[in-house]
Amino acid sequence: MPVLNSIAALQPEMQEWRRWLHRNPELQFDLPRTSGFVAGKLREFGIGEIHEGIATSGIVAIIEGQGDGPTIGLRADMDALPIKEASGAEYSSETSGRMHACGHDGHTAMLLGAAKYLADTRNFKGRVALIFQPAEEGGGGGNVMVQEGIMDRFDISQIYGIHNAPNFAEGEFFTTPGPIMAAVDTFHIDITGKGGHGAMPHDTKDPIVAALGIGQAIQTIVSRNHYALDELVVSITQIHTGTADNIIPGTAYIEGTVRTFDPAVQDMVERRLGQIVTGQAAAYDVDATCRYERGYPATINDAEKAAFAASVAADVVGEDKVTPDARKEMGAEDFSYMLNVRPGAYLFLGAGDGPVLHHPEYDFNDAIAPIGASFFARMVETAQPL
Known part of the structure; x- marks a missing residue:
């Protein structure tokens, strides 16, 4: 079954919603305009059960189907990023230094489109829980919503989410059973030495x-402490020190990211980072500490559930446009917290050529919104048929 006709007809409205959200980006948990906009649309659709203020600005809206049955959860993230937009779009961010550079505006519009269709048709048993989540970008809003009890409170039995994927074929779905995105950790290294004149290094x-x-030695964690065929990324992403060409500073700071799939690998990286920092500090006669988050x-x-989601995606776009066993990604997602407590699946939806996620020139492709909304709607109707 292709994209639902009634959802395809909603494309101009979804585009309007998405572009309003794009013009009005908000960060982390502080989403008063965004959540207010979403709640207002849900009320317009005739949805009577709307729970606001979860995880500060999150929303869970319940649509009752026809007859008894379980509750299926559908999730979209709502927050933007602290990036100055350079897309040149006429609907660019109206708040300097903030933009929807990851497509959460599009994810929200897709779930709103599905919400309108499901509220109009109610062609399913049980209930659907529409989860509009804050603070995916670093705040762990998904975890906060879980900790605040949404799974038990709304009796959610399974859950699904989508993320757009630039530079993958437009309208094609990708997912995989088991791990699909990595765990993400951060390390902070503080080094304290003795500063002095750049011409007199012997006094420093x-x-x-x-x-x-330390930076060079950290590279050996992946190359010498880890089995080459297992997935691991250790990247130094910040080094801060120094103020002038003739001053040796007194301190330096290193920060980086670790991406893994195996908790045992996380343990190894944390242990080796501590050993390397301690050993290198002794070698260079400085003090250094490592904090691992x-x-x-x-x-x-x-x-x-991943196989089921792939079959539903194939109903929408055709089997030839679904990859059910795609490669893992080393990016991270706080949808992971929801999948830790309920079975479900996360999928990528190809957005076609364009700037990558988190790039100042990125913009969501509005053409894929009806595809994502149709997937959400068909997921409910297929999982909980009348």
């Missing part, structure tokens, strides 16, 4: 030399 304890040594866990699809 140079933290820059130590930082370079565990972030979002790996996003792990339930195998049965």
Whole structure:
């Protein structure tokens, strides 16, 4: 079955909603205009059960079907990023330094489109829980919603989410059973030496030399401490030190990211980082500490639900446009917290050529919104048929 005709007819409205959201980006949990807009649309659709203020600005809306049955959860993220937009679109961000650079405006519009269709037709048993989530970008809003009890409170039995994927074929779906996105951790290294004149290094304890040594040694974690065929990324992403060409500074700071799928690998990386920092500090006669923060866990699809989701996607776009066993991604997602407590699946929807996610020139492709909305709607009707 192709894109639902009534949802295809909603494309101009979904585009209007999405572009309003794009012009009005908000960050993390502070989403008063965004959540207000979403709640207003849900009321316009005739949805009477709307729960606001979950995880500060999240929303769960319930649509009752026809007859008794379980509750299926559909999730969209709503927050933007602290990036100055450079897309040149006429509907560009009206708030300097903030933009929807990851397509959460599009995800929200897709779920709103599905909501309107489902509220109009109610061609399913049981209930659907529409989850509009804040703070995916670093705040762990998905975890907060779980901790606030949405799964038990609304008796959600399974859950699904979509993310747009630039530079994958427009309208094609990708998913996989088991791990699909990595766990993400962050490390912070503080180095304290003794500053001095750049012409007299013998009177200093140079933290820059130590930082370079630590940075080089960290690269051996992947190349020498880890089995080459297992997935692991360790990347240094920030080094801050120094103020002038003739001053050796007293301190240096290193920050980076770790991406894994196996908790044992996380443990190994944390242990080796500590050992390397301690050893290199002694070698360069400086003091150094390493702080390791565990972030979002790996996003792990339930195998049965991933196969089911792929079959529903094939009903919408055709079997030849669905990859049910795609490669894992080393990016991270806080939808992982929801999949930790309920079976379900996460899918990518190809958005066609364009700037990558988190790029200042990125813009969501409005043409794929009816496809995503149709997937959400068909998922409900297929999982809980009359």
